[in-house]
């Protein structure tokens with residue numbers, strides 16, 4: 001629906017992987033916007049998918065729910081023209097959360113008939129007493145400033161929780177894994193990217209370049225062949241796509257090495273999930 005795209009746009013850099021595929025987001029990622037005395041801490045979460053069969057999916061659902069408990073306001077993101085059963089379920093849960101809910105109507109750039117927007121807004125306004133409704137395009141960065149203003153006004157007074165010049169609570173290493181994962185999600189078919197996880201194993205500065213080595217973990221032997229691709233074509237594409245982005249992000253020359261390794265059934269094993277660096281809420 002565009003939560004991670006929106007977060008990236010708001011902080012001005014890629015801190016969270018975004019893709020067409022459901023459950024791309026696996027972590028609670030904080031984005032930071034500091035305007036003078038005000039500091040906004042935006043928390044990206046996995047989407048909620050009640051039908052997920054794997055333990056990893058259940059862990060992600062819990063991460064999303066736990067995130068609501070310790071924030072001052074919630075942003076519910078829906079797609080313009082739509083109101084899915086999952087949106088309705090979330091809205092109902094938020095109604096009892098005692099927190100102001102701002103509704104973001106995303107992807108307005110996709111609406112063919114712009115005159116349909118106003119009646120749609122009227123219709124969804126009635127679903128919940130939203131604090132505010134903001135139509136925008138996270139991808140094009142259209143109308144995102146009013147969202148920041150609205151959220152800034154909802155901030156309780158208090159000291160800054162993070163240094164003023166930081167844009168996320170996540171390390172550069174983490175951001176590197178998100179960039180690689182995004183390439184995997186973009187280039188692989190439906191099944192395999194979900195089975196992968198990325199871990200940075202090497203990080204060395206030679207002066208002229210940053211040498212980064214990362215492992216792409218897969219769940220089954222057959223997935224290894226798919227990630228490597230014919231003649232190594234897939235992994236090469238992932239590597240060069242990721243390297244280009246990393247050089248922009250880190251503003252320097254990057255040498256990226258990728259390995260594909262097998263960790264049997266990690267998505268159904270709590271220990272495996274933890275070892276992949278994914279937080280597990282207790």
Ligand SMILES: Nc1nc2c(ncn2[C@@H]2O[C@H](COP(=O)(O)OP(=O)(O)O)[C@@H](O)[C@H]2O)c(=O)[nH]1
Pocket residue numbers: 001002003004005006017018019020021022023024025047106107108109110136137138139140
């Ligand atoms: N056309 C259009 N696509 C968008 C917009 N925002 C996000 N997307 C796309 O929607 C997909 C899901 O985005 P993502 O940020 O991963 O959604 P999340 O699962 O809610 O975090 C990606 O392919 C994005 O490029 C938007 O404003 N307009």
Ligand SMILES: [Mg+2]
Pocket residue numbers: 003004005017018024025045046047
């Ligand atoms: Mg996401």
